[in-house]
Amino acid sequence: MARYILLRVADAIPTLWLVLTLVFIAMRILPGDPALAALGDAALPEQLAEFRERMGLNVPLWQQYLNFLGGVLTLDFGRSLLSNTPVVTLIAQNLPYTIELTVAAMLMGIVAGIPLGVLAGTNRNKIPDTGVRVFSLIGYAIPDFFLGAVLLITFSLNLGWFPINGAGTDLVSRIHHVFLPALTLAFVKAAFLGRLTRTSLLEVLGRDYVRTARAKGAKESRVIYRHGLRNALLPISTGLGLSLLSTLSGSVAIELVFNRPGIGRLLIDAIAQRDYAVIQGGVLVFAGFVVLINLLMDLVYVVVDPRVRVK
8 A cells, every 4th residue: 555655646746747847837928027017017127127136037947947846845935926925825824715615515515415316316217316316407507606606695795694705713703604605616516426426326226236135135224325325435436536626626716706715816816916936836736636636536446445456
């Protein structure tokens, strides 16, 4: 297992390097001057030159690239071109809010989606199954940012049940603030997991060992959960990994709709202001999460299905 983890980590290094290189190149070939974006059109040439000197923008690109890679290796992503704040500090301030939103949305989606999938799979072509399929269709069709805007207008502006923006301070207020944004993302996740669980469970329930268990007189609940759902967990675990990644990326739009702090909002603001250092640091964080989640999913395969062996 340790050797497998080391191999997967080694495979992830070229991926992270490629992502960093592409982001570095993309930021430099796009039109626009970060010095002008930071100081404004009224800045004097001397001020622009001093800014470029201070931020290291006047050195050759290859030197900027090497300095950037060296900083990443030492966890030094540079400083914001606008606020002169270390990028690591900005990420540390905003990352907990994004993780909080993603975890809350995934928990709500799992709690709702998997039981709905079991309900549909055990009542095939009946009213519960039809209801779950309609719910899944609606969940697939509605964009999360549109659903977030509808929930925000309905429950925050009109009814006043939830705060309009912010993230809260203490535990109770943070739960109060995160519930509606998490519900927005969880609606889509529940629709996806419900449909996936239904499909996987129906495939497993039609196999010979399930019919044998029923012929032996096993209780239906034991047949469904021990023989059925347990063996359907492998595709579900794959879906959970994909759902977690989509939730992480979907949090960008939700943070904007609900005016929450987070890595997504930090990135959008940095892109609008052409803040190279913040963009590169934020993208690295997202790329790191993608690699980490994929690694965790590979490990889950081995735990869920003992037949999976690493060669």
